[in-house]
């Protein structure tokens with residue numbers, strides 16, 4: 001599988017596009033576009049890649065990770081796929097926008113159309129992304145693991161030398177650290193980690209030098 005990212009909005013969210021080369025089937029993950037210019041950037045990127053979006057997936061539903069869902073749903077006729085424990089956050093998108101004082105059109109409630117659970121496989125051609133539930137940053141945060149290509153898309157669970165904040169509603173530091181240790185630090189060391197903010201890293205590098213994980 002191939003992967004690329006575009007950085008959107010004032011939170012610097014990485015929106016990922018993952019695709020299967022033989023078929024061109026693609027997943028758009030965490031669309032963060034907040035204005036027409038950013039929507040056009042996503043559209044142009046997909047045109048240049050020549051891929052066909054077949055999945056729209058959210059690692060979680062904090063507003064910076066799902067503001068662009070409406071555009072992707074209507075442009076590519078795709079349902080929103082996420083863990084059901086994120087449903088309240090989707091319902092409260094306008095409240096989240098207010099909390100962060102965002103000067104953007106007020107978002108409508110976002111419904112989860114297709115529930116994702118631990119162990120689910122989302123296929124793009126013959127390859128798949130496997131769903132890992134790792135709550136703690138938010139109640140229903142998921143990480144997407146591509147075992148054949150050796151990478152994870154970690155949302156706000158794991159960052160380069162850091163982890164997601166746990167002070168927002170539904171957050172839990174012990175849950176987050178326990179999930180990272182059990183489900184991510186057990187992956188091969190050369191697995192590439194593509195986080196929701198900032199640059200990529202590897203599982204091995206995080207094992208050695210992430211101050212929160214302590215292995």
Ligand SMILES: [Zn+2]
Nearest residue numbers: 060062137156
């Ligand atoms: Zn978040």
